[in-house]
Structures are given as C-alpha cells and as structure tokens.
Amino acid sequence: MKIRQFIGGAWGQRVAILVIICAVMAVFERQFFTAANAASVLFTISVYGTMACGMLFVVLLGGLDLSVGSMAGVAACIVARLVQDSGYTAEGVIGGMLVAFAVCVAVGVVQGMCVTYLKMPSFVVTLSFKYILYGAAPLITGGSFIYYQGNAVAENPVQRFVYSIGSARPFGVPLPIIIFVFFVVAALVVVTKTTYGRRLYAIGGNDTASALVGIRVRRDTIVAYIASSFCAAVAGVVLSSINMQAGQTTGNNYEGSVLMAMIVGGINLAGGEGDVAGAVFGALFVGLITNMMTLLSISPDFQKFAQGAIILAAVCINAYSGRRAGRVKLATAPAGK
Amino acid sequence: MTALNLEKSAPLPSDVESRAGQTMLTAMGICKQFNGIAVLTDAGLDVRYGEVHALMGENGAGKSTIIKIITGVYQKDAGAIFIDGQPVEINSRQDARNCGISVIYQELSLVPALTVAENIFLGQEPGRYGVTARQEMRARVRALAERYGFQIDPDAVVDSLGMAQRQMVEILKALSVDARLIIMDEPTSSLSNAESERLFETIDALRRSDVAILYISHRLEEVYRLSDRLTVMRGGEVVGVLQKDEINPKTVTTMMIGREIHYADARTEKKLFEDNVLEVSHLSCGKLLRDVSFKAYGGEILGIGGLVGSGRTELVKCIYGALRRSGGSVTLGGAPVSKSIRKNIRAGFGFVPEDRRVEGFIPAQSIGRNIAIASHDRLSKAGFMNAAAENRWVEDAIKNYDIRPKDRNYRVANLSGGNQQKVVLGRWLAREPGVLLLDEPTVGVDVGVRAEVYEYIRYLASRGSIIIMVSSDLHELTRVPDRILVMYGGGFFHQFTRQTATQTAILLAASGEHPEEGEALV
Amino acid sequence: MRKLATVGFVLILMLVFSLQADNFFNLRNFSELSFNAAFLGLLALGLSFVMIGGGIDLSAGGIVCVVAILCSRFSFLGTPGIVVVVFGVVCGAFFGLCNGLLVSRAGLTEFVTTLATGILYQGLGLLFAFRDTGKLSGTLVSMGITNKSYLALGGRFSALFGARGALKDFHLMTVIWIVLAVAMYFVLRRTNFGLRTYAIGSHPKAAEMSGVDIRRVKTIGFVICGAFAGLASAFLVANMSAANASLGSGYEFQAIAACVVGGIALGGGKGDAVCALIGSVFLVTILNGLYKFNIPTYWSYILQGVIIIVATVFDASFASFARRLRERRADRASGEEAMRL
Structure with missing residues (x-):
C-alpha cells in the first residue's frame, strides 16, 4: 500500500523520471557514469539549482523572474573585472563579490518596485531587465571576455581562491555543490520555517486577503525579487569560476532552463503552490537532460527545441492535473446558493 | 455639455398603436428549490406595457431568483410564464432575449474602450463581409435615441461617460434588440443623486414609449417616485400587489417584514x-x-x-x-x-470582510495556515515560526469554533461556506x-452556523x-x-x-x- | 495625442542625429533605416492584434527563425518568389494558430506558452536546417539562396521594376509594410473582428456578455501575429540572401518594445496599427542613431529595456492623470447640476 502510494504520488513519479533518465543514459552512453561526467552534471545542477532556489520566491508570489541569466552574467563580470583590476588581491576578490551582490540586490529592489508600485506585469519588468543587464555586461568587462589566469594558480593563494570556487573540494565535495546545498537548505528553512515563507504563500494565494491580515505585500514582494537576484548573482560567480571566464554571454538564457526547472518541479506559476523540493527536482531534471543531450552529441542549439517542448509539455500536464483537481474540488464542494 | 441628454417632449412611436396597459409578462405559480430548500413557493408577477413595476422584498425574499428564472439563468421547477398572453418556455438567456426581455446589470456590461454605437452593436454588428457599417450603426443609434427621446452622441467613448450615461447606453443596447421588458436591478446603487435623477427621466421616457419596466430597489423613495404598481415578496412568496395610490412607506415595510419577530x-x-x-x-x-x-x-x-x-x-x-x-x-x-x-x-483589531472568497481566506492553503496567518506575531520568534505553538493555536481554534473537518491540513477551498466563515472568524477570535x-x-x-457565530460574538463581548x-x-x-x-x-x-x-x-x-x-x- | 507626441519625438531624434552624425541624413541610410523599420514594423503590426486583445506573444522570434529556414529550403525548389513569400506567410500563420489553440483551447497562460513555443520554434528551425546530415549534431551552416525571383523580392524597388522616381531606393518590404499598416488600421477600426479585439482587450467579461466568442477572436489574433512574423521573415531571408538558424532571437522583445512605445498598452484595449508603425520607426531610429554614433551595440539592449519601462510608466501616469482630470470635471458638472436641481 505504502509503496503504491509512493509510486502513484508526485514523489514517486519524480524519482521514477530521474531513474529512467539515468537508466537510459547507462545503456546508451558509457561516459555517463564516469567521474568527470558526474562532476560536470553536478556543476550544471548546482548552478541551475542555486538560481532556482531564488526564483522560487518570486514564482511563489505569482511572478516570474526572467532576468536571472543576465543577472548572473553581470555579477560574474563585476567580480571578474574587479579581481582583474586589483591584480588578484584578496581585497579585489572580496570587494568584487560585495559590489556584485550589492548591484544585484539593488536591481532586485528596482524590479520589485516596478512590479509593486507601478503595477507592471512581472514578466515584462524582468524581461526588460534581462536585456538591460545583458547590455550592461560588456560595459563592465569593456566589451570582451575576462579570463582568469589559471596558469598562475598555484603561486597566488588569492588567485587560487577565485579559481577554487569551481574546483575546491572540501571534504571531497566540490564547492559549487556545497553552495547549492547551502542555498537549498536556506530556501527550505525560509519557506517552511519562517513567517516570511508563510507570507509568501499567502500573498501568492490571495494578495487582497493577505493585505487585510496586515501583511505588507509590497515589502515582501520586493524582498522576493531581492532573493532571486541575490541567488542569481551567486550562481553567476560560481559559473564564471567553473568556466574561468566571465563576459556578456555568461549565464545568457539560463532563465529558460530555470523556468523549465520550476515548471517541471510542479510549481504553480500562478503563485501560492510549490515547494523547494520541486525546485530541486526541477534542477536535477534539467541538469540530467542537458547532460544527456550533450553526451548524445545533440547540438547545443538543438537542445533549445527539447527545452521548449519540455516546458510546453510540463505546462500542459500541470494545467491538466490542476484542472482535474479543480473538477474534484467542484464536485466535493457543497453547492452554495 | 454632456454626451447624452434627455428631451422632455419625446415623440411617441407613431407607427405602433399604443399598447399601454396591456399585459406584457405574466408569471404564475413559480416554484424553485436549491438542494431541497425551497427558495420560491408560488411566486408570480405581472408586468404591463408602459408601466414601471417595482419589485421589493428583503434579502432572501426571492427577488433575484424570480428575475433569474424570467431571464433564463435558472430553470423553474413549476409554474408558467406568459408573454403577451402566449405561454413560453425560457431556458436560456437567448430565449429571454427572443421574448423581448433584457436586464440592465448592476455591474455594467459595457466595454470602456469602445464608443456608444460600437457598444450597442457589439456582438451583432451590422455590415457585410465583416466590415462594420459604421454609418448605419450611427444612424440606427440616432434613430433609436430619437424614438425614445434621448439626445446622444453615438461616437462618444464609453470610458468618458458618467455612470448614469453608461446606464442609458445599456438601456439603448437592450432596446436595440427590441426589448419590450427591461429589468433594472438596483440601478441607482452606484449613482449620485443628480445622476439618479437623470436615470429617472430616462425611465419616464421609456414609460411614455410603452416599454414595460421591472424595477428592483431597496430604496423606498425611488419606488414611490417611479412606480405605477408594486409587488412585495417575502419568504419566496408574493405577499401583495399595491396600486400607485396604495404605496406608502409604512404599508410597504410592514408587508416586507410581515410579523415582527421578537427574540427571546x-x-x-x-x-x-x-x-x-x-x-x-x-x-x-x-x-x-x-x-x-x-x-x-x-x-x-x-x-x-x-x-x-x-x-x-x-x-x-x-x-x-x-x-x-x-x-x-x-x-x-x-x-x-x-x-x-x-x-x-x-x-x-480584527476584521472579517464581507466577501470572504476574495478578501477573507486563501483558498489553496490549509485551515491551519489560514488561521495562523493573522497571528504570526504571537506564534513566531525572530521571524521563525514556532511549530508547536502554531499547531496548538490552530487545534484550539478548530476545536473551540467547531470547524469541520477537524483536520488542520485540509484545504479551505474545499470547505463549506459556513466552515470557511468559521475559519476567517476563528482567525480573529483566537486572538481575543x-x-x-x-x-x-x-x-x-x-x-446552525449562524447561531454559533452569534454565540461566539456574544462571548467575546462579555x-x-x-x-x-x-x-x-x-x-x-x-x-x-x-x-x-x-x-x-x-x-x-x-x-x-x-x-x-x-x-x-x-x-x-x-x-x-x-x-x-x-x-x-x- | 499620444501618437503625435511619439512622432514629435522621432522627428526630434532624426533632427539631432542629422545634425550630429554626418552619415545619418542621406537616402542610403534612410533606405536602410526604413527596411529595418519595416521588418520590425511587420512583427509589431502582427503583435498589435494580440496585445490589443489583452494578450502577449513571445514567440515572434521563434517564428521568424523557423519560417526563414523553411522559406530558404522551399526556394530551392525553384518556385517563383511570390510563392515562397506566400508559403512563409502560411507557415507563420500555422505556428500562430498553434499558439492560439494552446492559449485559448487548452487554457494555458499566454506568456509561458508563447515563451515555450518560441524556444520550440527556434529549435524546429534548427531541425529543418540540418539538411542531409540525418544526425542532430554538427555545426550550423548558412544556406545561400539561389532562387533569383525570390532574391529580387528582398531587394530595392529599382531591382524589381527598374529605376523609377523617388521610391527606387526603397525596399519592396517597406512599401508592403506601409500598405499593410494602413490596411490593418482599417481592419482594427472598421471591421467587426477589430471591434471585438478591442472589446476582449478592454473588458473581456462585457464582451462575452455581448455574445463575443473570446476564444475565437484570441485565436485569430495569434494567427495574424504569426502570419505577419512569417511575412517579415520571408522578406528578410530574401534580402539577406541567406538564412541561418540563429536568426530571430530577441526580435520578440523588440516587437513588444515597439508596440509599447507606440502606445499599445500591455493591458489591452488601447492603441492601433498606426501606433505599432510609429513605435517601430521610433525604435529603429534610435538603434540606427546609436549605430551611426559608433555607440557599442550593447547599449541598444539597455535602451530597449529602459524604453519599455519608461513607456509603461509614462502611459500609466498619463492615464491616471487623465482619469483624475475627468473625475474632477465630472464632479464639477454634477455639482452644477445638483445646484440647478
């Protein structure tokens, strides 16, 4: 009984999907189960997952953040630029990160204010900022890519620090994974244990009623955009450190994958429904699918097609199951007047 | 200058013989039940051409139900409806429209971005090959307005009109489909006094043109001012039909209330x-x-x-x-x-709003979350929820206010109306x-729930x-x-x-x- | 009012650019500018139907991409150019129809659906682009178009009909765009369909109560949007004499920006085809000016994002100002009336 429930339930399906993907990979591609590939998959997952943890806040409110990809790019560029300009000093590294996070938080505030005070649709605001940030990245780097000088790594400890975000393995676990897990735990705590998490769900479920029980809807909304921007910034720094470079296209179009993770994770884009576990599952799914297509040497451009198809299919499934749930609800709800 | 104005001397339609005084609509013996609860028992109406017929009754007297039956929104369980003396079956809004019955909705059904003429003909635009015959549209609006004695600019954008003027456009829209009975449900509830006065003039003009008007209102003074006859309903029945000279405040309110109930x-x-x-x-x-x-x-x-x-x-x-x-x-x-x-x-402070679905609860969330949402200040420390305290708080509320099912994880959307209200109320009562x-x-x-609510309120007051x-x-x-x-x-x-x-x-x-x-x- | 303001702004921009950049005010540049405006304008024109109807379509870039590939492949059959263009329009309309059905019949959220189909169509374009490899891998190649009669359609007027008058330096697409913009102005303002589009954008509930089939009007709007994207794409390929599958990304955003700048509100029910036309000219003029001043292209991205936000803020504050003004006037009128009564 328990097992049947598990398989029939959302979690059973989720695990089943992941297992099936892995099984298919095991059969078709020997490379999949190599250590190098595992690391690559985990890196991808941790970058997407970190972004997803932040975007979850905005999506729970009923919004959408399409600027996370460009946000990551800008953060990466700021860090790279300041680190390079400072000549790879510790101040440069720490200052770069502080500046990057501050800028992204500020942009998050502006986005949140556009949504709350100007009442603009969330996706329009964040889409606009996607392009604004995408355009701003070359302003920071001076138009070209900045490469971390990997060959001097061993000599300069600070330089190693930048490099090490992507490659350090405290306790044998790559640092990006640790960062990812940290954000998952943080998001989990915020969403399930704090009053802010409760308020997020309440606002996403019914903002009018939320305002009438004293929730400061605007403030909480702005905070959600800050959280999303901050996570995107962290993901951007991690990404640039993994790739040892930063530039305009760093993180470009990642929002599509993160959105896919959201939708696949069963998070209701209308707001008020979804959880961290869904976002994590979504990130795992996206990471595995991306890796699978890369290993099967499907052109990265063609992967777009799959991405679009998966998002569309997941949206259809969510809408269908939502409607079925709605029908059940109607049937059981006592008929009013 | 305003876009719509009324001419005092409206010419009567010359091509139609006056049918004033003839019966337009008769409904008799109308019964209607919802889930076994009788809402209408032997209700009836008769409305004549060229009269303003008022319909009054307390909330729950069955006014809106009988209107919805006449306009095809609900189907009657028993009874008969006659239009011009012929028996008819009204099973849909379209049927009602075909019988010449139109409703002016309380929440206006006009598109703000379109002009008066466009609104009147939206959905049934004249013209060939999908090209709107705008000249014809305008001419028809003018003709219609002239016939009923309105002065009107067909090209005025509805968004720029006042509420009274919009209502006139609604009336014209109804008349454009040859409505012979126009039902107005609380038409003045969103109008200023001056605007109401305008509307009354419009209604007078309609009456002169032999249109039958069924006028529902809670405002006695309007009813005295306008109506020729008045039907009073109470508890799903008609308690009486008053002629114009019989209408006075005391009689009407006494009929609406019936026997005074004193509560022991x-x-x-x-x-x-x-x-x-x-x-x-x-x-x-x-x-x-x-x-x-x-x-x-x-x-x-x-x-x-x-x-x-x-x-x-x-x-x-x-x-x-x-x-x-x-x-x-x-x-x-x-x-x-x-x-x-x-x-x-x-x-x-605590506040239980009128529309609990929109302003009260969060449908997709559980009973527990809905109750605790107003008391985060007492159930948290430094922003972190105290899960044990929260559960105790919610369980107490569920027990004290008898919310069913007694499951704090149950979605509020799936509760009955009474229990939903208890959740919203319990959210505050728990805070005293x-x-x-x-x-x-x-x-x-x-x-049953009503009595419980009173009990909780009295206890809190005490x-x-x-x-x-x-x-x-x-x-x-x-x-x-x-x-x-x-x-x-x-x-x-x-x-x-x-x-x-x-x-x-x-x-x-x-x-x-x-x-x-x-x-x-x- | 709103349109005049935008036109005035465009003229000022042009004046400034002409005075400041010596390579702005010449026929060659205007011909190029008008071609770019026409391409964006066609996208915006189609999008205006969806946006006036209260919707949004983020798949225009994807449709441009896939239609470009389909058209170039089709042209290899040696068909006359006009047939290729018609083929492009039909393909675009089909993809638009898919959007419309998903949104109105399956009841999915518009922006997520069209975002997904946009990515999907772009992927589809790639799928068609890999001609004979049979494998879904490898690098992309641009396909050079060899069909002469098709190529001619993308060129200037002089190439088509010989040198003739003032128009000779302008592209066929520019002329078609202006003709269509005028035609669509009438479709929106003078036909039953146009009327209903405004109705569903402005107040869907009222429209439904008046007997308007919202789903049908919405679907047709998406079909028109797709068809225009197809048309624009067919001409673009002919002009560039090559198609590749990276074409089209970002155009959906430019089209939205053009509509919003022109005065087509995001909420629906406002604006018309002329707004889309003016908006595209505005956007293209700015982009062209930036180019002429040798300002790096990344500024154009920043500018487009800022423009959308500024235009929305402007329209919102203008609308609330107008409403307040109207209310005050109504107050005064009713006050006077009350005094008379």
Missing part, C-alpha cells in the same frame, strides 16, 4: 468595560463616508445597518485601515488608531481582539471586546446588537437601542425615512 434569546444584562473605548470623530473617506462620529465601549455589540452604498462597509474598512481616511480621527482607549492594518492588528469589526458575518451561512457588526439582515440586527446605527448617504441617520429596534423601523430608516421608534441623528 437576547442577552438581558450587559456590563460595559469603560476603559476599552473606541472613539470615532468626524471620520470621512472621499465621497463614500462623510463626517461620521460615534463611541463604542467594551462589552457592547454595535450594529451598523443601511443599504449597499450607504457607507457602512467603508466605515469599518476606514477604522481598520484598509481604506485611506480623508479626514477625522479614530482613537482606541485614548490612543490614536494607526492607518496601518498591521499596527492595528497588534493593537487588538479588543475590537472586532464584522462585515456581513453570516451572509451565505446556514442557520469578555470586554468591542464588536461592530455591519449587516443587511434585519433579523440579525434586531437580534444580536445592543445598539443599532443606521447609515444613509454616507452618514449616520438613525439610532436604535435594543429595546426600540424593530425590523420595520430599521428598514424605514435605511431607506431614508425617520421612523417613530429610536432617535433621529440627522
């Missing part, structure tokens, strides 16, 4: 808590609420009566901080009441608020809280509060004590007539 279960002794006092002075909120002052003490249940649009909802929302005050002040126990809902809740503001606390709630209860239910108003303030036109109009209040008197006061009982405030 009323609280007799009450103790006032003088230190818990809410003082409202000269409170204003735009045009909706004008210079309202009163005092309420702990232990007191204060009832606020009045029609929709009289400012009663605005009053409680203004006190609570959900609407911005434009003047005046509110103090609680001497301390000024903030404009922030959040601070007010901490100061001991010093001031509880209730807006129509028992609307859409069954009798512990020293101030209860302010807005209601349109006259039985409730005479039964529960210790004192009743009736609002009219954005201010207090009449005051009753528990002893002087009768349902008839409250109804009269709400319609702008001072009754003998109680004390006039204006």
Whole structure:
C-alpha cells in the first residue's frame, strides 16, 4: 500500500523520471557514469539549482523572474573585472563579490518596485531587465571576455581562491555543490520555517486577503525579487569560476532552463503552490537532460527545441492535473446558493 | 455639455398603436428549490406595457431568483410564464432575449474602450463581409435615441461617460434588440443623486414609449417616485400587489417584514468595560463616508445597518485601515488608531470582510495556515515560526469554533461556506481582539452556523471586546446588537437601542425615512 | 495625442542625429533605416492584434527563425518568389494558430506558452536546417539562396521594376509594410473582428456578455501575429540572401518594445496599427542613431529595456492623470447640476 502510494504520488513519479533518465543514459552512453561526467552534471545542477532556489520566491508570489541569466552574467563580470583590476588581491576578490551582490540586490529592489508600485506585469519588468543587464555586461568587462589566469594558480593563494570556487573540494565535495546545498537548505528553512515563507504563500494565494491580515505585500514582494537576484548573482560567480571566464554571454538564457526547472518541479506559476523540493527536482531534471543531450552529441542549439517542448509539455500536464483537481474540488464542494 | 441628454417632449412611436396597459409578462405559480430548500413557493408577477413595476422584498425574499428564472439563468421547477398572453418556455438567456426581455446589470456590461454605437452593436454588428457599417450603426443609434427621446452622441467613448450615461447606453443596447421588458436591478446603487435623477427621466421616457419596466430597489423613495404598481415578496412568496395610490412607506415595510419577530434569546444584562473605548470623530473617506462620529465601549455589540452604498462597509474598512481616511480621527482607549492594518492588528483589531472568497481566506492553503496567518506575531520568534505553538493555536481554534473537518491540513477551498466563515472568524477570535469589526458575518451561512457565530460574538463581548457588526439582515440586527446605527448617504441617520429596534423601523430608516421608534441623528 | 507626441519625438531624434552624425541624413541610410523599420514594423503590426486583445506573444522570434529556414529550403525548389513569400506567410500563420489553440483551447497562460513555443520554434528551425546530415549534431551552416525571383523580392524597388522616381531606393518590404499598416488600421477600426479585439482587450467579461466568442477572436489574433512574423521573415531571408538558424532571437522583445512605445498598452484595449508603425520607426531610429554614433551595440539592449519601462510608466501616469482630470470635471458638472436641481 505504502509503496503504491509512493509510486502513484508526485514523489514517486519524480524519482521514477530521474531513474529512467539515468537508466537510459547507462545503456546508451558509457561516459555517463564516469567521474568527470558526474562532476560536470553536478556543476550544471548546482548552478541551475542555486538560481532556482531564488526564483522560487518570486514564482511563489505569482511572478516570474526572467532576468536571472543576465543577472548572473553581470555579477560574474563585476567580480571578474574587479579581481582583474586589483591584480588578484584578496581585497579585489572580496570587494568584487560585495559590489556584485550589492548591484544585484539593488536591481532586485528596482524590479520589485516596478512590479509593486507601478503595477507592471512581472514578466515584462524582468524581461526588460534581462536585456538591460545583458547590455550592461560588456560595459563592465569593456566589451570582451575576462579570463582568469589559471596558469598562475598555484603561486597566488588569492588567485587560487577565485579559481577554487569551481574546483575546491572540501571534504571531497566540490564547492559549487556545497553552495547549492547551502542555498537549498536556506530556501527550505525560509519557506517552511519562517513567517516570511508563510507570507509568501499567502500573498501568492490571495494578495487582497493577505493585505487585510496586515501583511505588507509590497515589502515582501520586493524582498522576493531581492532573493532571486541575490541567488542569481551567486550562481553567476560560481559559473564564471567553473568556466574561468566571465563576459556578456555568461549565464545568457539560463532563465529558460530555470523556468523549465520550476515548471517541471510542479510549481504553480500562478503563485501560492510549490515547494523547494520541486525546485530541486526541477534542477536535477534539467541538469540530467542537458547532460544527456550533450553526451548524445545533440547540438547545443538543438537542445533549445527539447527545452521548449519540455516546458510546453510540463505546462500542459500541470494545467491538466490542476484542472482535474479543480473538477474534484467542484464536485466535493457543497453547492452554495 | 454632456454626451447624452434627455428631451422632455419625446415623440411617441407613431407607427405602433399604443399598447399601454396591456399585459406584457405574466408569471404564475413559480416554484424553485436549491438542494431541497425551497427558495420560491408560488411566486408570480405581472408586468404591463408602459408601466414601471417595482419589485421589493428583503434579502432572501426571492427577488433575484424570480428575475433569474424570467431571464433564463435558472430553470423553474413549476409554474408558467406568459408573454403577451402566449405561454413560453425560457431556458436560456437567448430565449429571454427572443421574448423581448433584457436586464440592465448592476455591474455594467459595457466595454470602456469602445464608443456608444460600437457598444450597442457589439456582438451583432451590422455590415457585410465583416466590415462594420459604421454609418448605419450611427444612424440606427440616432434613430433609436430619437424614438425614445434621448439626445446622444453615438461616437462618444464609453470610458468618458458618467455612470448614469453608461446606464442609458445599456438601456439603448437592450432596446436595440427590441426589448419590450427591461429589468433594472438596483440601478441607482452606484449613482449620485443628480445622476439618479437623470436615470429617472430616462425611465419616464421609456414609460411614455410603452416599454414595460421591472424595477428592483431597496430604496423606498425611488419606488414611490417611479412606480405605477408594486409587488412585495417575502419568504419566496408574493405577499401583495399595491396600486400607485396604495404605496406608502409604512404599508410597504410592514408587508416586507410581515410579523415582527421578537427574540427571546437576547442577552438581558450587559456590563460595559469603560476603559476599552473606541472613539470615532468626524471620520470621512472621499465621497463614500462623510463626517461620521460615534463611541463604542467594551462589552457592547454595535450594529451598523443601511443599504449597499450607504457607507457602512467603508466605515469599518476606514477604522481598520484598509481604506485611506480623508479626514477625522479614530482613537482606541485614548490612543490614536494607526492607518496601518498591521499596527492595528497588534493593537487588538480584527476584521472579517464581507466577501470572504476574495478578501477573507486563501483558498489553496490549509485551515491551519489560514488561521495562523493573522497571528504570526504571537506564534513566531525572530521571524521563525514556532511549530508547536502554531499547531496548538490552530487545534484550539478548530476545536473551540467547531470547524469541520477537524483536520488542520485540509484545504479551505474545499470547505463549506459556513466552515470557511468559521475559519476567517476563528482567525480573529483566537486572538481575543479588543475590537472586532464584522462585515456581513453570516451572509451565505446556514442557520446552525449562524447561531454559533452569534454565540461566539456574544462571548467575546462579555469578555470586554468591542464588536461592530455591519449587516443587511434585519433579523440579525434586531437580534444580536445592543445598539443599532443606521447609515444613509454616507452618514449616520438613525439610532436604535435594543429595546426600540424593530425590523420595520430599521428598514424605514435605511431607506431614508425617520421612523417613530429610536432617535433621529440627522 | 499620444501618437503625435511619439512622432514629435522621432522627428526630434532624426533632427539631432542629422545634425550630429554626418552619415545619418542621406537616402542610403534612410533606405536602410526604413527596411529595418519595416521588418520590425511587420512583427509589431502582427503583435498589435494580440496585445490589443489583452494578450502577449513571445514567440515572434521563434517564428521568424523557423519560417526563414523553411522559406530558404522551399526556394530551392525553384518556385517563383511570390510563392515562397506566400508559403512563409502560411507557415507563420500555422505556428500562430498553434499558439492560439494552446492559449485559448487548452487554457494555458499566454506568456509561458508563447515563451515555450518560441524556444520550440527556434529549435524546429534548427531541425529543418540540418539538411542531409540525418544526425542532430554538427555545426550550423548558412544556406545561400539561389532562387533569383525570390532574391529580387528582398531587394530595392529599382531591382524589381527598374529605376523609377523617388521610391527606387526603397525596399519592396517597406512599401508592403506601409500598405499593410494602413490596411490593418482599417481592419482594427472598421471591421467587426477589430471591434471585438478591442472589446476582449478592454473588458473581456462585457464582451462575452455581448455574445463575443473570446476564444475565437484570441485565436485569430495569434494567427495574424504569426502570419505577419512569417511575412517579415520571408522578406528578410530574401534580402539577406541567406538564412541561418540563429536568426530571430530577441526580435520578440523588440516587437513588444515597439508596440509599447507606440502606445499599445500591455493591458489591452488601447492603441492601433498606426501606433505599432510609429513605435517601430521610433525604435529603429534610435538603434540606427546609436549605430551611426559608433555607440557599442550593447547599449541598444539597455535602451530597449529602459524604453519599455519608461513607456509603461509614462502611459500609466498619463492615464491616471487623465482619469483624475475627468473625475474632477465630472464632479464639477454634477455639482452644477445638483445646484440647478
């Protein structure tokens, strides 16, 4: 009984999907189960997952953040630029990160204010900022890519620090994974244990009623955009450190994958429904699918097609199951007047 | 100059012989049940060409049900409807339209971005090959307007028109499909006095053109001014049809109320808590609420009566901080009441809104979350929820207020209306608020739950809280509060004590007539 | 009012650019500018139907991409150019229809659906682009178009009909765009369909109560949007004489920006085809000016994002100002009336 429930339930399906993907990979591609590939998959997952943890806040409110990809790019560029300009000093590294996070938080505030005070649709605001940030990245780097000088790594400890975000393995676990897990735990705590998490769900479920029980809807909304921007910034720094470079296209179009993770994770884009576990599952799914297509040497451009198809299919499934749930609800709800 | 104007001397349609006085619609023996509860038992109507026929009755008398049957929204269980003496079956809105019946909706059904002419013909545009014949459209609007004596600019954009003018466009839209019976449901509830006067002129013009008008309103003075005959309904039945010379406030209200019910279960002794006092002075909120002052003490249940649009909802929302005050002040126990809902809740306020689905609960969330949402300040530390305290809090509320099912993880969307209301109410009751503001606390709630709600309210009052209860239910108003303030036109109009209040008197006061009982405030 | 303001702004911009950049005010540049405006304008024109109807379409870039590939492949059959263009329009309309059905019949959220189909169509374009490899891998190649009659359609007027008058330096697409913009102005303002589009954008509930089939009007709007994207794409390929699968990304955003700048509100029910036309000219003029001033292209991205936000803020504050003004006037009128009564 328990097992049947598990398989029939959302979690059973989720695990089943992941297992099936892995099984298919095991059969078709020997490379999949190599250590190098595992690391690559985990890196991808941790970058997407970190972004997803932040975007979850905005999506729970009923919004959408399409600027996370460009946000990551800008953060990466700021860090790279300041680190390079400072000549790879510790101040440069720490200052770069502080500046990057501050800028992204500020942009998050502006986005949140556009949504709350100007009442603009969330996706329009964040889409606009996607392009604004995408355009701003070359302003920071001076138009070209900045490469971390990997060959001097061993000599300069600070330089190693930048490099090490992507490659350090405290306790044998790559640092990006640790960062990812940290954000998952943080998001989990915020969403399930704090009053802010409760308020997020309440606002996403019914903002009018939320305002009438004293929730400061605007403030909480702005905070959600800050959280999303901050996570995107962290993901951007991690990404640039993994790739040892930063530039305009760093993180470009990642929002599509993160959105896919959201939708696949069963998070209701209308707001008020979804959880961290869904976002994590979504990130795992996206990471595995991306890796699978890369290993099967499907052109990265063609992967777009799959991405679009998966998002569309997941949206259809969510809408269908939502409607079925709605029908059940109607049937059981006592008929009013 | 306004876009629409009325000519006093409307030419009668010359091509049609006057049918004034002939019966347009007869409905008789109409019965309707919902889930085994009879809403209409042997209701009937007869409306003649060229008359304004008013339909009155308390909430729940069955007015809107019979209208919905006539217009094809509901199907009748028994009875017959005749149009021009011919029996007809009305099974859909389209059927009703084909019979010449149109409704002017309370929430207007016009598209703001389009012009008058476009709105009138939207959905049935004249012209060939999909190209709109705009000249023809305009000409037809002009002809129609001329026939009924309106002066009209067919090219005025609806967004730029006032409410009264929009209603005239609605009427024209109905007339454009050859409506012979126009039903108006509370048409003046969103109009200013001047605008209402315009509408009455329009109605007079329609009457002269032999259109039959069925006019539903709670406002007695309008009904006296307009109607030729009046049907009064009570408890799903017609209690009488009055001719024009028989219509007067006393008769109508007496017929609407029927036998006065005096409640034996009323609280007799009450103790006032003088230190818990809410003082409202000269409170204003735009045009909706004008210079309202009163005092309420702990232990007191204060009832606020009045029609929709009289400012009663605005009053409680203004006190609570959900609407911005434009003047005046509110103090609680001497301390000024903030404009922030959040601070007010901490100061001991609670508010149960009228439309619980939109403003009350969060449908997709559980009972527990919905109850705890207003008490995060007591159930958390440094922003972290105290899960044990929360569960205890919620379980207590579920037990104390008998919310079913007794499962704190159950989705509120799936609850019955009564239990949903108990969740919204329980959210506040659990806090024992010093001031509880209730807006129509028992609307859409069954009798059993209603009695429970009254019990909880009385208990809270006996512990020293101030209860302010807005209601349109006259039985409730005479039964529960210790004192009743009736609002009219954005201010207090009449005051009753528990002893002087009768349902008839409250109804009269709400319609702008001072009754003998109680004390006039204006 | 709103349109005049935008036109005035465009003229000022042009004046400034002409005075400041010596290579702005010449026929060659205007011909190029008008071609770019026409391409964006066609996208915006189609999008205006969806946006006036209260919707949004983020798949225009994807449709441009896939239609470009389909058209170039089709042209290898040696068909006359006009047939290729018609083919492109039909393909675009089909993809638009898919959007419309998903949104109106399956009841999915518009922006997520079209975002997904946009990515999907772009992927589809790639799928068609890999001609004979049979494998879904490898690098992309641009396909050079060899069909002469098709190529001619993308060129200037002089190439088509010989040198003739003032128009000779302008592209066929520019002329078609202006003709279509005028035609669509009438479709929106003078036909039943146009009327209903405004109705569903402005107040869907009222429209439904008046007997308007919202789903049908919405679907047709998406079909028109797709068809215009197809048309624009067919001409673009002919002009560039090559198609590749990276074409089209970002155009959906430019089209939205053009509509919003022109005065087509995001909420629906406002604006018309002329707004879309003016908006595209505005956007293209700015982009062209930036180019002429040798300002790096990334500024154009920043500018487009800022423009959308600024235009929305402007429209919102203007609308609330107008409403307040109207209310005050109505107050005064009713006050006078009350005095008379």
